Amino acid sequence: MTATVRALADGTEIPVLGLGVWQIRDGRECEDAVRWALEAGYRHIDTAQNYGNERSVGRALRDSGLARDEVFVTTKFDPGPRDPAAELERSLERLGLDAVDLYLVHWPAGGPTRAWDGMQRAHERGHARAIGVSNFGAADIESLLGVAAVPPMVNQVQFSPFEFRRGLQEACERRGVALEAYSPLGTGRHLRDREVAAIADRLGRTPAQVLVRWSLQRGLIVLPKSSHHDRIVQNAAVFDFELTGDDLTVLDKLDRTHGTDRALEHPWW
Template identity: 60%
Template sequence: MLGLGVWQVRDGRECERAVAWALELGYRLIDTAQAYGNESSVGRAIRNSGVPREDIFLTTKFYPGGKDPRVEAEKSLARLGTDYLDLYLIHWPQGGPTWAWAGMEAASEAGLTKGVGISNFGAAELQELLKVSQIQPAVNQILFSPFDYRRALVEAGADAGVVSQAYSPLGTGRHLGDPAVERIASAAGRTPAQVLIRWAIQKGLSVIPKSTHRERIEANFDVFDFELDEQSISALDSLDTTHQTADALAQRQKWWS
Protein backbone atom coordinates (compact mmCIF):
# COMPACT_ATOMS: atom_id res chain seq x y z
CA MET A 1 0.00 0.00 0.00
CA LEU A 2 2.89 2.40 0.63
CA GLY A 3 6.39 2.55 -0.78
CA LEU A 4 9.28 4.83 -1.66
CA GLY A 5 9.56 6.33 -5.12
CA VAL A 6 12.96 7.53 -6.35
CA TRP A 7 12.05 9.74 -9.30
CA GLN A 8 14.39 12.78 -9.38
CA VAL A 9 16.65 11.20 -6.76
CA ARG A 10 20.29 11.48 -7.80
CA ASP A 11 22.21 8.31 -8.52
CA GLY A 12 24.82 7.54 -5.92
CA ARG A 13 24.89 8.42 -2.24
CA GLU A 14 21.60 10.38 -2.20
CA CYS A 15 19.61 7.50 -3.67
CA GLU A 16 21.37 4.81 -1.66
CA ARG A 17 20.71 6.65 1.62
CA ALA A 18 17.04 7.24 0.84
CA VAL A 19 16.42 3.57 0.00
CA ALA A 20 18.48 2.38 2.99
CA TRP A 21 16.54 4.63 5.37
CA ALA A 22 13.22 3.52 3.93
CA LEU A 23 14.04 -0.15 4.34
CA GLU A 24 15.35 0.44 7.87
CA LEU A 25 12.11 2.23 8.78
CA GLY A 26 9.89 -0.57 7.51
CA TYR A 27 9.19 0.20 3.87
CA ARG A 28 9.12 -2.88 1.66
CA LEU A 29 8.05 -1.39 -1.70
CA ILE A 30 10.74 0.42 -3.71
CA ASP A 31 9.88 1.98 -7.09
CA THR A 32 12.46 3.00 -9.70
CA ALA A 33 12.71 3.15 -13.50
CA GLN A 34 15.19 2.81 -16.33
CA ALA A 35 14.62 6.49 -17.15
CA TYR A 36 15.56 7.58 -13.61
CA GLY A 37 19.17 6.48 -14.05
CA ASN A 38 19.46 5.25 -10.46
CA GLU A 39 18.73 1.52 -10.65
CA SER A 40 22.31 0.65 -9.65
CA SER A 41 22.04 2.73 -6.49
CA VAL A 42 18.69 1.17 -5.61
CA GLY A 43 20.20 -2.27 -6.04
CA ARG A 44 23.22 -1.51 -3.86
CA ALA A 45 21.02 -0.14 -1.09
CA ILE A 46 18.82 -3.24 -1.17
CA ARG A 47 21.78 -5.61 -1.06
CA ASN A 48 23.42 -3.71 1.80
CA SER A 49 20.22 -3.36 3.83
CA GLY A 50 20.20 -6.83 5.35
CA VAL A 51 16.53 -7.17 4.40
CA PRO A 52 15.93 -10.44 2.54
CA ARG A 53 15.24 -9.84 -1.14
CA GLU A 54 12.05 -11.88 -0.97
CA ASP A 55 10.66 -9.43 1.60
CA ILE A 56 11.06 -6.47 -0.78
CA PHE A 57 8.66 -5.58 -3.58
CA LEU A 58 10.84 -4.04 -6.30
CA THR A 59 9.40 -2.18 -9.28
CA THR A 60 11.14 -0.76 -12.32
CA LYS A 61 9.80 0.56 -15.62
CA PHE A 62 10.55 -0.01 -19.29
CA TYR A 63 11.67 3.17 -21.04
CA PRO A 64 9.49 3.15 -24.19
CA GLY A 65 12.18 4.84 -26.25
CA GLY A 66 13.77 1.38 -26.24
CA LYS A 67 12.80 -1.42 -28.60
CA ASP A 68 12.51 -4.63 -26.61
CA PRO A 69 11.08 -4.72 -23.07
CA ARG A 70 12.50 -8.18 -22.42
CA VAL A 71 16.05 -7.17 -23.36
CA GLU A 72 15.76 -4.00 -21.31
CA ALA A 73 14.44 -5.97 -18.33
CA GLU A 74 17.61 -8.08 -18.41
CA LYS A 75 19.70 -4.90 -18.38
CA SER A 76 17.68 -3.57 -15.43
CA LEU A 77 18.25 -6.79 -13.51
CA ALA A 78 22.00 -6.48 -14.10
CA ARG A 79 22.01 -2.89 -12.84
CA LEU A 80 19.82 -3.76 -9.85
CA GLY A 81 21.87 -6.84 -9.03
CA THR A 82 18.85 -9.08 -8.59
CA ASP A 83 17.47 -12.16 -10.33
CA TYR A 84 13.90 -10.94 -10.71
CA LEU A 85 11.58 -7.97 -10.54
CA ASP A 86 8.35 -8.01 -8.61
CA LEU A 87 6.72 -5.59 -11.04
CA TYR A 88 7.75 -4.26 -14.46
CA LEU A 89 5.79 -1.39 -15.97
CA ILE A 90 5.64 0.35 -19.34
CA HIS A 91 6.58 3.85 -18.20
CA TRP A 92 4.25 5.68 -20.63
CA PRO A 93 2.36 4.79 -23.84
CA GLN A 94 4.78 6.33 -26.31
CA GLY A 95 4.08 4.98 -29.80
CA GLY A 96 0.68 3.66 -28.71
CA PRO A 97 -0.56 1.53 -25.82
CA THR A 98 -0.13 -1.96 -27.29
CA TRP A 99 3.14 -2.35 -29.23
CA ALA A 100 5.39 -3.04 -26.20
CA TRP A 101 3.08 -5.44 -24.42
CA ALA A 102 4.27 -8.60 -26.19
CA GLY A 103 7.77 -7.85 -24.91
CA MET A 104 6.43 -7.27 -21.42
CA GLU A 105 4.68 -10.63 -21.55
CA ALA A 106 7.91 -12.22 -22.81
CA ALA A 107 9.75 -10.79 -19.81
CA SER A 108 7.12 -12.31 -17.54
CA GLU A 109 7.18 -15.68 -19.28
CA ALA A 110 10.99 -15.76 -19.01
CA GLY A 111 10.73 -15.33 -15.25
CA LEU A 112 12.38 -11.90 -15.26
CA THR A 113 9.43 -10.37 -13.43
CA LYS A 114 6.59 -11.66 -11.30
CA GLY A 115 4.14 -9.07 -12.57
CA VAL A 116 3.73 -6.65 -15.47
CA GLY A 117 1.79 -3.44 -15.73
CA ILE A 118 1.59 0.08 -17.09
CA SER A 119 2.05 3.70 -16.10
CA ASN A 120 0.46 6.91 -17.38
CA PHE A 121 -2.19 5.00 -19.37
CA GLY A 122 -5.63 6.60 -19.63
CA ALA A 123 -8.83 4.58 -19.54
CA ALA A 124 -9.10 4.42 -23.36
CA GLU A 125 -5.48 3.26 -23.64
CA LEU A 126 -6.09 0.64 -20.96
CA GLN A 127 -9.07 -0.70 -22.90
CA GLU A 128 -7.00 -0.94 -26.09
CA LEU A 129 -4.35 -2.90 -24.22
CA LEU A 130 -6.86 -5.30 -22.68
CA LYS A 131 -8.07 -6.25 -26.15
CA VAL A 132 -4.67 -7.67 -27.11
CA SER A 133 -3.11 -8.75 -23.79
CA GLN A 134 -2.61 -12.39 -22.89
CA ILE A 135 -1.41 -11.41 -19.41
CA GLN A 136 -3.52 -8.95 -17.45
CA PRO A 137 -1.71 -5.73 -16.47
CA ALA A 138 -1.54 -5.78 -12.69
CA VAL A 139 -1.05 -2.07 -12.03
CA ASN A 140 -1.53 1.33 -13.65
CA GLN A 141 0.74 3.88 -11.98
CA ILE A 142 -0.77 7.35 -12.35
CA LEU A 143 -0.35 10.96 -11.27
CA PHE A 144 -2.83 11.18 -8.41
CA SER A 145 -3.50 13.59 -5.55
CA PRO A 146 -6.45 15.69 -4.38
CA PHE A 147 -5.40 18.19 -7.03
CA ASP A 148 -5.18 15.43 -9.68
CA TYR A 149 -8.14 13.33 -8.60
CA ARG A 150 -8.47 10.95 -11.56
CA ARG A 151 -11.55 9.27 -10.20
CA ALA A 152 -12.87 7.98 -13.53
CA LEU A 153 -9.47 6.48 -14.36
CA VAL A 154 -9.27 4.71 -11.00
CA GLU A 155 -12.79 3.36 -11.52
CA ALA A 156 -11.91 2.14 -15.02
CA GLY A 157 -8.92 0.31 -13.57
CA ALA A 158 -11.01 -1.23 -10.80
CA ASP A 159 -13.57 -2.43 -13.35
CA ALA A 160 -10.75 -4.14 -15.27
CA GLY A 161 -9.12 -5.61 -12.16
CA VAL A 162 -6.12 -3.27 -12.41
CA VAL A 163 -4.68 -1.72 -9.25
CA SER A 164 -4.13 2.04 -9.41
CA GLN A 165 -0.92 3.30 -7.84
CA ALA A 166 -0.40 6.98 -7.03
CA TYR A 167 2.81 8.75 -7.90
CA SER A 168 3.56 12.38 -6.95
CA PRO A 169 0.88 12.31 -4.22
CA LEU A 170 2.53 15.41 -2.73
CA GLY A 171 2.75 17.23 -6.07
CA THR A 172 6.57 17.08 -5.75
CA GLY A 173 6.07 19.27 -2.68
CA ARG A 174 3.78 21.85 -4.29
CA HIS A 175 0.68 20.71 -2.43
CA LEU A 176 2.16 20.78 1.06
CA GLY A 177 1.55 24.49 1.54
CA ASP A 178 -2.01 24.57 0.25
CA PRO A 179 -4.20 26.31 2.86
CA ALA A 180 -6.93 23.65 2.80
CA VAL A 181 -4.38 20.86 3.22
CA GLU A 182 -2.66 22.76 6.03
CA ARG A 183 -5.98 23.33 7.85
CA ILE A 184 -6.89 19.65 7.69
CA ALA A 185 -3.41 18.63 8.81
CA SER A 186 -3.51 21.02 11.76
CA ALA A 187 -6.92 19.78 12.87
CA ALA A 188 -5.76 16.16 12.63
CA GLY A 189 -2.43 16.79 14.35
CA ARG A 190 -0.64 15.48 11.28
CA THR A 191 1.71 16.81 8.63
CA PRO A 192 0.34 17.96 5.26
CA ALA A 193 2.24 15.10 3.62
CA GLN A 194 0.60 12.56 5.92
CA VAL A 195 -2.83 13.96 5.06
CA LEU A 196 -2.19 13.75 1.30
CA ILE A 197 -0.85 10.20 1.54
CA ARG A 198 -3.68 9.08 3.79
CA TRP A 199 -6.27 10.56 1.39
CA ALA A 200 -4.90 8.44 -1.47
CA ILE A 201 -4.80 5.31 0.72
CA GLN A 202 -8.43 5.86 1.73
CA LYS A 203 -9.27 6.10 -1.98
CA GLY A 204 -7.93 2.54 -2.26
CA LEU A 205 -4.67 3.30 -4.03
CA SER A 206 -1.15 2.12 -3.42
CA VAL A 207 1.00 5.23 -2.86
CA ILE A 208 4.69 5.91 -3.56
CA PRO A 209 5.80 9.28 -2.14
CA LYS A 210 9.38 10.38 -2.72
CA SER A 211 11.73 11.98 -0.22
CA THR A 212 15.46 12.07 0.39
CA HIS A 213 15.19 13.25 4.01
CA ARG A 214 15.13 10.60 6.71
CA GLU A 215 12.65 12.41 8.96
CA ARG A 216 10.20 12.88 6.08
CA ILE A 217 10.60 9.29 4.89
CA GLU A 218 9.75 8.22 8.45
CA ALA A 219 6.78 10.59 8.79
CA ASN A 220 5.39 9.61 5.38
CA PHE A 221 5.24 5.99 6.55
CA ASP A 222 3.37 6.87 9.76
CA VAL A 223 -0.12 7.01 8.21
CA PHE A 224 -1.79 3.79 9.32
CA ASP A 225 -2.92 4.82 12.80
CA PHE A 226 -5.47 7.48 11.79
CA GLU A 227 -8.27 8.08 9.30
CA LEU A 228 -9.50 11.25 7.66
CA ASP A 229 -13.16 11.93 8.40
CA GLU A 230 -15.77 12.40 5.68
CA GLN A 231 -15.64 16.17 5.95
CA SER A 232 -11.88 16.21 5.40
CA ILE A 233 -12.12 13.76 2.49
CA SER A 234 -14.80 15.91 0.88
CA ALA A 235 -12.74 19.08 1.33
CA LEU A 236 -9.73 17.42 -0.27
CA ASP A 237 -11.85 16.04 -3.13
CA SER A 238 -12.94 19.58 -3.92
CA LEU A 239 -9.35 20.60 -4.71
CA ASP A 240 -9.39 18.56 -7.93
CA THR A 241 -8.43 20.39 -11.14
CA THR A 242 -8.97 17.48 -13.56
CA HIS A 243 -12.78 17.17 -13.39
CA GLN A 244 -12.11 13.62 -12.09
CA THR A 245 -10.82 12.65 -15.50
CA ALA A 246 -10.32 9.24 -17.08
CA ASP A 247 -7.18 10.57 -18.82
CA ALA A 248 -3.78 9.80 -17.33
CA LEU A 249 -2.36 13.24 -18.08
CA ALA A 250 -3.49 16.50 -19.62
CA GLN A 251 -2.36 16.91 -23.23
CA ARG A 252 0.18 19.56 -22.23
CA GLN A 253 1.75 17.08 -19.79
CA LYS A 254 2.24 14.25 -22.30
CA TRP A 255 5.96 14.54 -22.87
CA TRP A 256 5.85 11.69 -25.43
CA SER A 257 3.31 13.37 -27.75
Protein backbone atom coordinates in the same frame (compact mmCIF):
# COMPACT_ATOMS: atom_id res chain seq x y z
CA MET B 1 -7.22 0.97 9.63
CA THR B 2 -5.92 0.52 6.10
CA ALA B 3 -4.12 -2.74 5.34
CA THR B 4 -0.42 -2.40 4.56
CA VAL B 5 -0.59 -4.74 1.55
CA ARG B 6 -3.13 -5.58 -1.13
CA ALA B 7 -3.46 -8.43 -3.59
CA LEU B 8 -3.27 -7.64 -7.28
CA ALA B 9 -5.60 -9.42 -9.69
CA ASP B 10 -3.07 -12.24 -10.21
CA GLY B 11 -2.61 -12.73 -6.46
CA THR B 12 0.71 -10.88 -6.20
CA GLU B 13 0.82 -9.01 -2.89
CA ILE B 14 2.06 -5.42 -3.06
CA PRO B 15 2.74 -3.06 -0.15
CA VAL B 16 0.39 -0.07 -0.47
CA LEU B 17 3.12 2.39 0.57
CA GLY B 18 6.32 2.64 -1.45
CA LEU B 19 9.27 4.96 -1.84
CA GLY B 20 9.56 6.62 -5.23
CA VAL B 21 13.12 7.52 -6.29
CA TRP B 22 12.43 9.73 -9.31
CA GLN B 23 14.97 12.58 -9.52
CA ILE B 24 17.07 11.16 -6.68
CA ARG B 25 20.67 11.16 -7.86
CA ASP B 26 22.48 7.89 -8.43
CA GLY B 27 25.06 7.23 -5.74
CA ARG B 28 25.03 8.13 -2.07
CA GLU B 29 21.84 10.23 -2.21
CA CYS B 30 19.75 7.39 -3.62
CA GLU B 31 21.41 4.72 -1.49
CA ASP B 32 20.73 6.73 1.67
CA ALA B 33 17.10 7.35 0.73
CA VAL B 34 16.43 3.66 0.12
CA ARG B 35 18.33 2.65 3.27
CA TRP B 36 16.38 5.14 5.41
CA ALA B 37 13.10 3.99 3.89
CA LEU B 38 13.81 0.34 4.61
CA GLU B 39 14.85 1.20 8.17
CA ALA B 40 11.57 3.12 8.56
CA GLY B 41 9.54 0.08 7.51
CA TYR B 42 8.96 0.64 3.80
CA ARG B 43 8.92 -2.62 1.91
CA HIS B 44 8.29 -1.29 -1.60
CA ILE B 45 10.82 0.60 -3.74
CA ASP B 46 9.84 2.10 -7.11
CA THR B 47 12.56 2.93 -9.66
CA ALA B 48 12.85 3.04 -13.47
CA GLN B 49 15.37 2.64 -16.25
CA ASN B 50 14.80 6.29 -17.08
CA TYR B 51 15.73 7.39 -13.54
CA GLY B 52 19.33 6.23 -13.90
CA ASN B 53 19.58 5.01 -10.30
CA GLU B 54 18.85 1.27 -10.46
CA ARG B 55 22.42 0.42 -9.39
CA SER B 56 22.05 2.51 -6.24
CA VAL B 57 18.72 0.90 -5.42
CA GLY B 58 20.31 -2.51 -5.81
CA ARG B 59 23.26 -1.64 -3.57
CA ALA B 60 20.97 -0.31 -0.85
CA LEU B 61 18.82 -3.45 -1.00
CA ARG B 62 21.86 -5.69 -0.61
CA ASP B 63 23.30 -3.59 2.20
CA SER B 64 19.99 -3.65 4.10
CA GLY B 65 20.40 -7.29 5.06
CA LEU B 66 16.72 -7.92 4.29
CA ALA B 67 15.76 -11.09 2.48
CA ARG B 68 14.84 -10.63 -1.16
CA ASP B 69 11.23 -11.65 -0.60
CA GLU B 70 10.79 -8.98 2.07
CA VAL B 71 11.06 -6.04 -0.36
CA PHE B 72 8.80 -5.40 -3.36
CA VAL B 73 10.83 -3.92 -6.23
CA THR B 74 9.37 -2.13 -9.25
CA THR B 75 11.19 -0.84 -12.30
CA LYS B 76 9.87 0.58 -15.56
CA PHE B 77 10.67 0.07 -19.24
CA ASP B 78 11.99 3.22 -20.92
CA PRO B 79 9.84 2.97 -24.06
CA GLY B 80 11.08 3.38 -27.58
CA PRO B 81 12.29 0.96 -30.24
CA ARG B 82 14.04 -1.27 -27.70
CA ASP B 83 12.84 -4.68 -26.57
CA PRO B 84 11.25 -4.60 -23.09
CA ALA B 85 12.38 -8.15 -22.27
CA ALA B 86 16.01 -7.44 -23.15
CA GLU B 87 15.96 -4.12 -21.31
CA LEU B 88 14.66 -5.80 -18.17
CA GLU B 89 17.63 -8.18 -18.27
CA ARG B 90 19.88 -5.11 -18.22
CA SER B 91 17.88 -3.65 -15.33
CA LEU B 92 18.29 -6.88 -13.39
CA GLU B 93 22.05 -6.70 -13.89
CA ARG B 94 22.07 -3.15 -12.52
CA LEU B 95 19.79 -4.04 -9.61
CA GLY B 96 21.65 -7.26 -8.85
CA LEU B 97 18.39 -9.22 -8.84
CA ASP B 98 17.09 -12.34 -10.56
CA ALA B 99 13.64 -10.78 -11.00
CA VAL B 100 11.60 -7.71 -10.15
CA ASP B 101 8.20 -7.91 -8.53
CA LEU B 102 6.61 -5.46 -10.98
CA TYR B 103 7.69 -4.21 -14.41
CA LEU B 104 5.81 -1.31 -15.98
CA VAL B 105 5.72 0.35 -19.39
CA HIS B 106 6.68 3.87 -18.33
CA TRP B 107 4.42 5.66 -20.84
CA PRO B 108 2.54 4.64 -24.02
CA ALA B 109 5.19 5.65 -26.55
CA GLY B 110 4.32 4.31 -29.99
CA GLY B 111 0.81 3.48 -28.80
CA PRO B 112 -0.51 1.56 -25.81
CA THR B 113 0.06 -1.92 -27.24
CA ARG B 114 3.50 -1.57 -28.88
CA ALA B 115 5.62 -2.80 -25.97
CA TRP B 116 3.27 -5.43 -24.59
CA ASP B 117 4.61 -8.50 -26.40
CA GLY B 118 8.03 -7.83 -24.90
CA MET B 119 6.51 -7.21 -21.46
CA GLN B 120 4.73 -10.56 -21.66
CA ARG B 121 7.97 -12.29 -22.65
CA ALA B 122 9.68 -10.80 -19.60
CA HIS B 123 6.85 -12.16 -17.47
CA GLU B 124 6.95 -15.60 -19.10
CA ARG B 125 10.70 -15.84 -18.48
CA GLY B 126 10.13 -15.20 -14.78
CA HIS B 127 12.01 -11.90 -14.82
CA ALA B 128 8.92 -10.00 -13.59
CA ARG B 129 6.36 -11.45 -11.20
CA ALA B 130 3.75 -8.99 -12.45
CA ILE B 131 3.58 -6.53 -15.33
CA GLY B 132 1.69 -3.30 -15.81
CA VAL B 133 1.75 0.21 -17.19
CA SER B 134 2.24 3.83 -16.20
CA ASN B 135 0.68 7.02 -17.53
CA PHE B 136 -2.05 5.12 -19.41
CA GLY B 137 -5.49 6.69 -19.71
CA ALA B 138 -8.73 4.71 -19.76
CA ALA B 139 -8.72 4.47 -23.56
CA ASP B 140 -5.13 3.18 -23.49
CA ILE B 141 -6.08 0.52 -20.95
CA GLU B 142 -8.99 -0.62 -23.09
CA SER B 143 -6.80 -0.87 -26.19
CA LEU B 144 -4.21 -2.89 -24.31
CA LEU B 145 -6.75 -5.27 -22.77
CA GLY B 146 -8.04 -5.97 -26.27
CA VAL B 147 -4.77 -7.68 -27.24
CA ALA B 148 -3.15 -8.77 -23.96
CA ALA B 149 -2.75 -12.44 -23.13
CA VAL B 150 -1.41 -11.35 -19.74
CA PRO B 151 -3.40 -8.29 -18.61
CA PRO B 152 -1.73 -5.36 -16.84
CA MET B 153 -1.95 -5.62 -13.07
CA VAL B 154 -1.15 -1.95 -12.29
CA ASN B 155 -1.45 1.52 -13.80
CA GLN B 156 0.84 4.07 -12.13
CA VAL B 157 -0.33 7.65 -12.70
CA GLN B 158 -0.15 11.15 -11.26
CA PHE B 159 -2.81 11.15 -8.54
CA SER B 160 -3.65 13.27 -5.49
CA PRO B 161 -6.63 15.29 -4.24
CA PHE B 162 -5.60 17.89 -6.82
CA GLU B 163 -5.46 15.26 -9.57
CA PHE B 164 -8.38 13.11 -8.47
CA ARG B 165 -8.86 11.17 -11.69
CA ARG B 166 -12.12 9.52 -10.70
CA GLY B 167 -12.95 8.40 -14.23
CA LEU B 168 -9.59 6.70 -14.62
CA GLN B 169 -9.76 5.06 -11.21
CA GLU B 170 -13.24 3.72 -11.90
CA ALA B 171 -12.20 2.41 -15.33
CA CYS B 172 -9.18 0.64 -13.85
CA GLU B 173 -11.15 -0.86 -10.97
CA ARG B 174 -13.76 -2.26 -13.39
CA ARG B 175 -10.95 -4.03 -15.25
CA GLY B 176 -9.09 -5.32 -12.22
CA VAL B 177 -6.16 -2.93 -12.69
CA ALA B 178 -4.77 -1.48 -9.44
CA LEU B 179 -4.01 2.23 -9.50
CA GLU B 180 -0.74 3.56 -8.10
CA ALA B 181 -0.33 7.25 -7.24
CA TYR B 182 2.91 8.96 -8.13
CA SER B 183 3.57 12.60 -7.16
CA PRO B 184 0.96 12.37 -4.37
CA LEU B 185 2.51 15.49 -2.84
CA GLY B 186 2.59 17.38 -6.14
CA THR B 187 6.42 17.47 -5.92
CA GLY B 188 5.87 19.61 -2.81
CA ARG B 189 3.37 22.07 -4.29
CA HIS B 190 0.35 20.56 -2.57
CA LEU B 191 1.92 20.82 0.89
CA ARG B 192 1.28 24.56 0.92
CA ASP B 193 -2.47 24.35 0.33
CA ARG B 194 -4.57 25.94 3.10
CA GLU B 195 -7.20 23.20 3.22
CA VAL B 196 -4.56 20.49 3.50
CA ALA B 197 -2.69 22.47 6.18
CA ALA B 198 -5.87 23.04 8.21
CA ILE B 199 -6.66 19.32 8.32
CA ALA B 200 -3.05 18.54 9.22
CA ASP B 201 -3.08 21.09 12.05
CA ARG B 202 -6.31 19.68 13.50
CA LEU B 203 -4.97 16.13 13.41
CA GLY B 204 -1.48 16.99 14.61
CA ARG B 205 -0.03 15.57 11.40
CA THR B 206 2.06 16.92 8.54
CA PRO B 207 0.45 18.00 5.26
CA ALA B 208 2.37 15.20 3.54
CA GLN B 209 0.88 12.62 5.91
CA VAL B 210 -2.61 13.93 5.16
CA LEU B 211 -2.05 13.64 1.40
CA VAL B 212 -0.57 10.16 1.63
CA ARG B 213 -3.41 9.07 3.92
CA TRP B 214 -5.99 10.42 1.44
CA SER B 215 -4.50 8.20 -1.28
CA LEU B 216 -4.67 5.14 0.97
CA GLN B 217 -8.28 5.80 1.96
CA ARG B 218 -9.17 6.28 -1.69
CA GLY B 219 -7.93 2.75 -2.37
CA LEU B 220 -4.63 3.63 -4.04
CA ILE B 221 -1.10 2.31 -3.76
CA VAL B 222 0.92 5.45 -3.03
CA LEU B 223 4.55 6.37 -3.78
CA PRO B 224 5.72 9.51 -1.97
CA LYS B 225 9.22 10.56 -3.02
CA SER B 226 11.80 12.13 -0.74
CA SER B 227 15.55 12.05 -0.20
CA HIS B 228 15.33 13.61 3.29
CA HIS B 229 15.51 11.27 6.27
CA ASP B 230 12.91 13.02 8.45
CA ARG B 231 10.37 13.26 5.63
CA ILE B 232 10.85 9.63 4.61
CA VAL B 233 10.13 8.59 8.19
CA GLN B 234 7.14 10.94 8.53
CA ASN B 235 5.63 9.81 5.23
CA ALA B 236 5.56 6.23 6.52
CA ALA B 237 3.64 7.14 9.69
CA VAL B 238 0.23 7.01 8.03
CA PHE B 239 -1.32 3.78 9.29
CA ASP B 240 -2.26 4.92 12.79
CA PHE B 241 -4.87 7.59 11.97
CA GLU B 242 -7.82 8.14 9.65
CA LEU B 243 -9.27 11.09 7.80
CA THR B 244 -12.95 11.66 8.54
CA GLY B 245 -15.62 11.62 5.88
CA ASP B 246 -15.72 15.42 6.07
CA ASP B 247 -11.94 15.58 5.59
CA LEU B 248 -12.20 13.41 2.50
CA THR B 249 -14.95 15.59 1.08
CA VAL B 250 -12.89 18.74 1.57
CA LEU B 251 -9.85 17.16 -0.06
CA ASP B 252 -11.85 15.66 -2.93
CA LYS B 253 -13.05 19.14 -3.88
CA LEU B 254 -9.45 20.23 -4.55
CA ASP B 255 -9.50 18.24 -7.80
CA ARG B 256 -8.47 20.24 -10.87
CA THR B 257 -8.98 17.51 -13.46
CA HIS B 258 -12.80 17.43 -13.38
CA GLY B 259 -12.62 13.71 -12.58
CA THR B 260 -10.90 12.88 -15.85
CA ASP B 261 -10.20 9.39 -17.16
CA ARG B 262 -6.97 10.64 -18.72
CA ALA B 263 -3.56 9.98 -17.17
CA LEU B 264 -2.19 13.47 -17.77
CA GLU B 265 -3.71 16.71 -18.99
CA HIS B 266 -0.59 17.52 -21.03
CA PRO B 267 1.30 14.35 -22.02
CA TRP B 268 5.01 14.84 -22.70
CA TRP B 269 5.29 12.06 -25.30
